[in-house]
Amino acid sequence: MKRLIANRLFGWLPAGVRERTLRRLLVVWAVALAIALILWGTGARTHPLDIALVYSYAISTAIWFLSDPLRIGLRGWLGVSAPHYWKPSLRMLAYMVLSSTAGYALGTAVGDAYAGRSTWDMVHQSPLRLLGFWVSGLVISGFFVLGFYQRAKADDLRRQATEARLKLLETQLEPHMLFNTLANLRALIATDPPRAIQMLDRLNDYLRATLRGSRTDAAAGTHTLADECARLNDYLELMAVRMGPRLAFGFELPPDLQACPVPPLLLQPLVENAIRHGLEPRVDGGRIDVRARRDGQRLTLEVADTGVGMNPDAIQAPRDGGFGLAQVRERVASLTDGNGRIEIDSRPGAGTTIRLTLPLNHTEPA
Incomplete structure (x- = not known):
């Protein structure tokens, strides 16, 4: 109003x-x-x-x-x-x-x-x-x-301090993702060299696109939700080389929300956690869906998987030490002055949905 x-x-x-x-x-x-x-x-x-x-x-x-x-x-x-x-x-x-x-x-x-x-x-x-x-x-x-x-x-x-803090969090998240990918690549080299080569080619393309996108974001000063989903798609394509038919994924991004600016790599740690802790432990893998919707004056982003789920203790203390989720929590808090919210809905064997809620006046272009 x-x-x-x-x-x-x-x-x-x-x-x-x-x-x-x-x-x-x-x-x-x-x-x-x-x-x-x-x-x-x-x-x-x-x-x-x-x-x-x-x-x-x-x-x-x-x-x-x-x-x-x-x-x-x-x-x-x-x-x-x-x-x-x-x-x-x-x-x-x-x-x-x-x-x-x-x-x-x-x-x-x-x-x-x-x-x-x-x-x-x-x-x-x-x-x-x-x-x-x-x-x-x-x-x-x-x-x-x-x-x-x-x-x-x-x-x-205060705005400059917040931006510097967000930038620091981004620099922490990028090597975290890269190290996880390299660990997966190392495992494939020993078990399936042809797929390892294919994954390496995908990784090369992904890093080239990410570098190009990062330069564009720095020049424009923005990173849209469409950009975030495009890079998530590249990352999931990369993971699909390793997991094959065990990984399926989809995006639900309404056209009117594509231009909403969000911090780079906001959702990627959640997707990584969904693969590592949700789908990989399942023999037949599963599916990841990334959704965005408008709820009044708030933007809701969801990362949902059909993996093994988490028990209540794991929700409070994630199994990877909480790095990815903790960073996302901190970035949401910094971005929205404490007005953002993160919710986890998960049950053992029933998958996990992580929901981010952001005020639209913090995400829509001014």
Whole structure:
């Protein structure tokens, strides 16, 4: 809902700042309410509360609009860029002074129209008082801008730390997958050299495609759910060389979810676990299905296998020491600020389904 409102109100701004702009507006309105109540209470209530509210909200909203979203809209002229759209310069200082002055004048005009009087009569009656109002407006605007800027910087630092953490987890997962594959290849060399050669060719193709995809992801800054499923398909094709008819697999990826960005290698550790702990112990193997669906404002991803399943103790303490599942848990927590969820549904002999639930506002393109 918040994202929809932000897109409706601020569709003319860059997508990445719309929700933050809406949050800042709500903060300004909360402070405007407090200011109106304080001025009304300390002014011996000589004016009706509704007039105090109109003046406070009109002035605060006008100053905010000119100094915040309009500043971002004029980013080219001001020479500022993402993520903060701010830099110390004479042009920026002049703009902030002018926007605060114009916002104060515009908001005052709205209040005067509502109250049926003219604040500008104070120019003759009490010019120092009018000057004090104007200066206080500039000071309050400056505090707002400084506070919002510092908060944006802190959010950006947290985002960079999260991205670095996710990147570290990816570097841990990639060799984990490769070592497992090489161990499987070594076993095939001793038992079935022709299939080992075929598997080695598949591994070569898989690594080439993965490297190419990683470079593309790094350049674009995204990795879509379709990309994730494509690499999972390559990996499962690779495993099918070793397991033969004992491995079957399928994907259910609705077209409207293919462009959702997810971290690379998010699902692969779950697929590896399904093969290693679910299908390989079965003489006749089994099937793995990877599914994606939308549940309201949440994205649900499932990796389901028809393997041997797990008992309750194994669910709490996975048999591979928990590396793959633990990494997935940590990446989901980092990606969604704790709003993601992982569920395991498994019974001995009845297969295992691992379900990831992510907020769509963390996964959909901005």
